[in-house]
Amino acid sequence: MSATDRIAALPLRRPAAGLAAWQRGALLLAGLAAALVPLWLLESFHLFQLTMAVIMALAVLGLNIVTGYNGQISLGHGAFFAVGAYATAILMSHLDWSFWATLPVSAAVCGLVGYGVGFPALRLGGLYLALTTFSLAVAVPQILKHRAIEDWTGGVQGLFLVKPDPPGFLPLNADQWMYCVALIVAALCFLLAWNLIRGRIGRALMATRDHPIAAEAMGMDIAALKTQAFAVSAMITGLAGSLSAVAVEYVAPDSFSFALSINLFVGMVVGGVASILGSLFGGLFVLFVPNIAEAISKAAPGVIYGVLLIAFLYLLPDGFAGLLRRLAARLRRGAG
Amino acid sequence: MALLEVEEVVVRFGGVTAVAGVSFTVEDRQICGLIGPNGAGKTTLFNVISGIYRPSDGLVRFAGEVVTGQPRHRMAALGLGRTFQNLALFRSMSVRENVLAGAHAEGRTGFLANALRLPAARREERAAAVQAAQLLALLELDHVAEVPVAALPFGTQKRVEMARALISRPRLLLLDEPAGGLNHGEVDALAALLREVAARFHCAILLVEHHMNLVMRVSDKVVALDFGRKIADGTPAEVRRDPEVIRAYLGDGGGHARAA
Numbered sequence: 390m391s392a393t394d395r396i397a398a399l400p401l402r403r404p405a406a407g408l409a410a411w412q413r414g415a416l417l418l419a420g421l422a423a424a425l426v427p428l429w430l431l432e433s434f435h436l437f438q439l440t441m442a443v444i445m446a447l448a449v450l451g452l453n454i455v456t457g458y459n460g461q462i463s464l465g466h467g468a469f470f471a472v473g474a475y476a477t478a479i480l481m482s483h484l485d486w487s488f489w490a491t492l493p494v495s496a497a498v499c500g501l502v503g504y505g506v507g508f509p510a511l512r513l514g515g516l517y518l519a520l521t522t523f524s525l526a527v528a529v530p531q532i533l534k535h536r537a538i539e540d541w542t543g544g545v546q547g548l549f550l551v552k553p554d555p556p557g558f559l560p561l562n563a564d565q566w567m568y569c570v571a572l573i574v575a576a577l578c579f580l581l582a583w584n585l586i587r588g589r590i591g592r593a594l595m596a597t598r599d600h601p602i603a604a605e606a607m608g609m610d611i612a613a614l615k616t617q618a619f620a621v622s623a624m625i626t627g628l629a630g631s632l633s634a635v636a637v638e639y640v641a642p643d644s645f646s647f648a649l650s651i652n653l654f655v656g657m658v659v660g661g662v663a664s665i666l667g668s669l670f671g672g673l674f675v676l677f678v679p680n681i682a683e684a685i686s687k688a689a690p691g692v693i694y695g696v697l698l699i700a701f702l703y704l705l706p707d708g709f710a711g712l713l714r715r716l717a718a719r720l721r722r723g724a725g
Numbered sequence: 726m727a728l729l730e731v732e733e734v735v736v737r738f739g740g741v742t743a744v745a746g747v748s749f750t751v752e753d754r755q756i757c758g759l760i761g762p763n764g765a766g767k768t769t770l771f772n773v774i775s776g777i778y779r780p781s782d783g784l785v786r787f788a789g790e791v792v793t794g795q796p797r798h799r800m801a802a803l804g805l806g807r808t809f810q811n812l813a814l815f816r817s818m819s820v821r822e823n824v825l826a827g828a829h830a831e832g833r834t835g836f837l838a839n840a841l842r843l844p845a846a847r848r849e850e851r852a853a854a855v856q857a858a859q860l861l862a863l864l865e866l867d868h869v870a871e872v873p874v875a876a877l878p879f880g881t882q883k884r885v886e887m888a889r890a891l892i893s894r895p896r897l898l899l900l901d902e903p904a905g906g907l908n909h910g911e912v913d914a915l916a917a918l919l920r921e922v923a924a925r926f927h928c929a930i931l932l933v934e935h936h937m938n939l940v941m942r943v944s945d946k947v948v949a950l951d952f953g954r955k956i957a958d959g960t961p962a963e964v965r966r967d968p969e970v971i972r973a974y975l976g977d978g979g980g981h982a983r984a985a
């Protein structure tokens with residue numbers, strides 16, 4: 390038996406890869422349908438909420454790259470979200486750029502800022518890194534309000550902008566198109582992240598997290614990997630910020646308080662640490678569960694949210710991703 | 726010229742001198758045993774050779790090049806592979822992923838090429854997958870390939886470490902107590918495996934082991950340490966007869982309890 394035959398004959402661990410081609414195709418179609426149906430099913434407020442959930446999922450994905458896969462705890466990813474949002478808002482409202490044109494700039498700026506944060510992160514690590522990134526999240530809204538850059542940022546008032554126009558050939562209104570835009574950008578980022586994680590670099594990121602000394606012995610340049618992971622992570626979360634700026638049509642410093650960073654962290658844990666798909670559920674959770682909490686009790690939504698959160702963590706100790714993994718394993722055992 | 730040259734290496738930890746001026750060489754494709762009672766300084770010397778520790782004095786040359794002081798992550802690309810005495814696997818990953826991670830030094834592609842799955846990244850991935858499959862078969866790990874490493878018994882994990890080190894085609898393989906946790910039959914199989922590995926991968930092996938029978942059977946040459954000093958260096962037969970070695974292992978008790 391040749392080496393390649395041997396590989397083909399082996400069982401695979403990854404759920405998606407364990408399914409037959411038609412099953413994967415069907416899953417993909419079902420996913421696409423599930424993603425598009427809300428376009429016609431939901432009226433504009435709920436569609437807006439779903440758009441924001443997709444955006445949060447993308448932001449959680451960014452956090453998952455550096456914290457989930459690479460093990461560098463960041464409690465300050467809201468800062469990158471804010472930088473992305475402001476990059477897009479400034480270019481659109483001051484310079485009349487189109488939304489799409491702002492995306493590469495936003496990604497580049499956030500990537501650079503992330504890379505910059507990555508260097509002190511090399512020396513800190515662990516809880517110290519968590520606190521340092523947290524202070525970044527606390528500082529950013531105040532920096533955005535600062536008088537020196539008020540002309541650009543709009544200070545406390547913030548900046549207004551408008552959603553991108555739907556292309557003429559599509560029978561969609563601006564809210565529906567915004568949902569599609571968020572889906573397209575997020576889907577692309579999820580695909581690229583998926584590719585990244587299951588290849589050479591993804592293994593290196595996890596290896597440096599699991600055992601740095603052994604990782605170095607395998608030839609992994611830990612400093613380069615960690616700083617680049619921070620850059621890529623900030624880039625993805627920053628793109629989510631760009632999307633949120635146009636979806637909300639407004640940016641202001643207080644939309645990016647440290648609560649946002651904590652929310653992203655909650656989303657990552659609930660969705661599944663070091664899980665691409667889990668990030669999607671994390672986004673849905675942080676957007677909708679607070680609403681559910683408020684529907685249950687107007688007086689103390691925070692308490693209900695806390696209870697729901699604890700219940701989730703108790704029932705799903707390794708997040709939604711863990712639940713999916715168990716379901717997939719059961720499915721395969723049933724089929725095989 | 727020898728493949729590995731260890732010259733007057735000294736390692737001090739605070740007041741403790743773990744290695745006190747040790748020199749020896751390993752030739753290309755040679756199997757060299759490194760023995761000594763507990764605390765003799767074997768693992769410390771390994772860590773100096775693979776760049777994890779900087780020696781307080783002395784240096785290490787590999788294939789003619791001074792490697793002491795080079796960045797740690799360069800060692801694999803230079804042709805130095807190693808395993809760890811107390812296991813240093815990537816615990817969250819499967820056996821296959823661990824072995825593939827060992828191929829990191831063989832690759833060149835970065836974040837962008839992998840995210841876009843450019844042809845270069847796919848080619849690397851395919852090459853690594855083929856080699857990993859071969860090594861998993863050679864080390865009889867194919868039936869556990871997709872199992873998370875942490876779930877496997879100690880002896881199996883040691884074989885995963887060996888596969889992970891071999892996939893980058895090292896010219897020198899450093900094995901720190903590969904027989905740890907193995908029974909008699911398994912040690913026999915390991916002896917055969919080590920010879921096969923050296924022949925098939927054309928690599929030299931530096932073998933730290935307490936299992937004296939194994940060392941004496943497979944080694945072309947044996948170096949003995951005691952209290953950080955080299956006490957003997959020669960063929961297995963010579964070292965076995967050496968009075969200092971006999972004294973170190975049978976003599977004054979104390980920390981030498983594990984001599985086997």
Ligand SMILES: Nc1ncnc2c1ncn2[C@@H]1O[C@H](COP(=O)(O)OP(=O)(O)OP(=O)(O)O)[C@@H](O)[C@H]1O
Binds near residue numbers: 765
């Ligand atoms: N990081 C360290 N800090 C302080 N002392 C150390 C350190 N590593 C090793 N030592 C000391 O150096 C000496 C040599 O240790 P080393 O682990 O190299 O021995 P060894 O020959 O590998 O022993 P064993 O057979 O038990 O594995 C011991 O006295 C040990 O306590």
Ligand SMILES: [Mg+2]
Binds near residue numbers: 769
């Ligand atoms: Mg040791």
